[in-house]
Amino acid sequence: MHELLIWPGRRRRRPALVALATMLGSLALQGCMSKPALAPDDLTVHRPPRTGAAGIEVTWMGVTTLVLSDGETTLLSDGYFTRPGNLSADALIGPDRGVIAATLERLGVDSAAAVMVVHSHFDHAMDAPIVAELTGATLLGSESTANVGRGLSLPEEQIRVVVPGEPMPYGRFTVTFFESRHWPLPEPWASAILNQTIDAPLVPPARLDAYKDGESYTILIEHDVANLLIQGSAGYLPGALQGVRADVVFLGTGGLGRLPAAEQDAYFREIVGVTGAKMIYPVHWDALTTPPGAKLRPASDFEQSMNVLYAKKRATGIDFGLLPLAEPVLIEP
Secondary structure: OOOEEEOOOOOOOOOOOOOOOHHHHHHHHHHHHOOOOOHHHHHOOOOOOOOOOOOOEEOOOOOEEEEEEOHHHHHOOOEOOOOOOOOOOOEEEEEHHHHHHHHHHHOOOOOOOOOEEOOOOOHHHHOOHHHHHHHHHHHOOHHHHHHHHHOOOHHHEEEEEOOOOOEEEOOOOOEEEEEOOOOOOOOEEEHOOOOOOOOOOOOOOOOHHHOOOOEEEEEEEOOOOOEEEEEEOOOOOOOOOOOOOEEEEEEEEOOHHOOOHHHHHHHHHHHOOOOOOOOOEEEEOHHHHHOOOOOEEEEHHHHHHHHHHHHHHHHHHHHHOOOOOOOOEEEEE
């Protein structure tokens, strides 16, 4: 199993020392289940770090935004930093360039190879073109994501519409997008943003429902250190990941607790079981309107979703634990 440790941040402030070892994780998770409710802090275990190790640094910034670096090449998924506070039906939203630039500076990210977008809803694609512009990265995603980039005047040479199953090399990383599905939002307004495409450049500010999902993807990042899988939503395409192998899955859990038990089982099997992963890091468990830089608030189904993963851990032995916010975690061979 890979060992995951907190690594000193680029700003050299002293972070919490967080990791999930199999034995300690089991004890901590069993202990937290005796409490009236689960909370994010319950799923974190502390222990001393090792130093001088090489690996892939992973920094989580909420929702499905991850910064991945092997010391030579940096990749980002989504890059959702703006986190608008008003998500009412009539509100106009758009990327905040100042917030994005300040966040990238705090993370020490001044250049990147690619920004990988799992689908085109606002909490995944809205900020991504600005992140690509500021870092010189290529924006990777669907034609809908490309139209979000075009609406922000991102040069066409920095936009790549992906072909599912086609490997794309970036340094020692190889990135491959696979077709997937968004989880079936039950709300009446969801039909406006699910299974819909953005067919022209989207110029912000715009209504939330202008950010339609386009195609949804599972993203595989292969590296000689480890294979990482990013699943942004609790949906799946049956059989899409046959033959794919991953060591660690960053598993979208938003809505997982609201699915019928059979669909929870199928989701876990199609994303985690099929790939042979031994470690899960839940993502997209947080409320979308938490202000930038604030302590994250869990979404309404957080406890139900974590209980699903705890049950899977007991049944399969596959471990899970929450990533700390804005602190690099080291994935080692």
